[in-house]
Amino acid sequence: MMPNSFPTTRxxxxxxxxxxxxxxxxxxxxxxxxxxxxxxxxxPVDDLARMEKMLQHGNLLITAWDGANLVGVARALTDFSFCxxxxxxxxxxxxxxxxxxxxxIEQVRSAIGNDAMLLLLAAxxxxxxxxxxxxxxxxxxxxxxxxxxxxx
Ligand SMILES: CC(C)(COP(=O)(O)OP(=O)(O)OC[C@H]1O[C@@H](n2cnc3c(N)ncnc32)[C@H](O)[C@@H]1OP(=O)(O)O)[C@@H](O)C(=O)NCCC(=O)NCCS
Numbered sequence: 001m002m003p004n005s006f007p008t009t010r011x012x013x014x015x016x017x018x019x020x021x022x023x024x025x026x027x028x029x030x031x032x033x034x035x036x037x038x039x040x041x042x043x044p045v046d047d048l049a050r051m052e053k054m055l056q057h058g059n060l061l062i063t064a065w066d067g068a069n070l071v072g073v074a075r076a077l078t079d080f081s082f083c084x085x086x087x088x089x090x091x092x093x094x095x096x097x098x099x100x101x102x103x104x105i106e107q108v109r110s111a112i113g114n115d116a117m118l119l120l121l122a123a124x125x126x127x128x129x130x131x132x133x134x135x136x137x138x139x140x141x142x143x144x145x146x147x148x149x150x151x152x
Contacts, residue, residue: 018067019095
């Protein structure tokens, strides 16, 4: 965890130099749950069996690392040919607003290539984020919500 006492500029410079991105590096359900929790994203972090399935069946995972610390994640499902659903984008609060989210999206775009569109559902708190990082709002999106009673 970054010390809070760092001045912003030094904090930012340190982070930008240190972050390493990895594609499909294996992480545990506990690590995924921890970075989700530290980001503030709403995901079923107390259900580790569900988290494990999310890792097992998602087929594109970009992770951001500060040394051995997992500080950001983009988890997606894609055919690398036509479409990609970006299910989870999350950055540890201590590391937010340093370009990590944008870098994770760029890594996803690079991995899926030019033939696949990138789709997502924005959390209310991120509605003004996605236009800043290249996404267009669509009027033709439709959803069938989860039939189960779980909230997320
Ligand atoms: C949304 C999130 C992934 C952004 O990651 P990040 O690493 O902080 O974002 P970046 O540093 O790449 O930000 C890029 C730009 O967007 C801005 N930005 C960051 N978070 C924002 C937000 N929630 N709303 C609006 N703008 C935002 C940054 O200030 C920056 O703008 P600038 O280039 O003018 O300085 C991160 O804040 C997060 O994990 N939030 C909690 C979970 C969440 O809501 N995830 C999205 C679920 S759909």
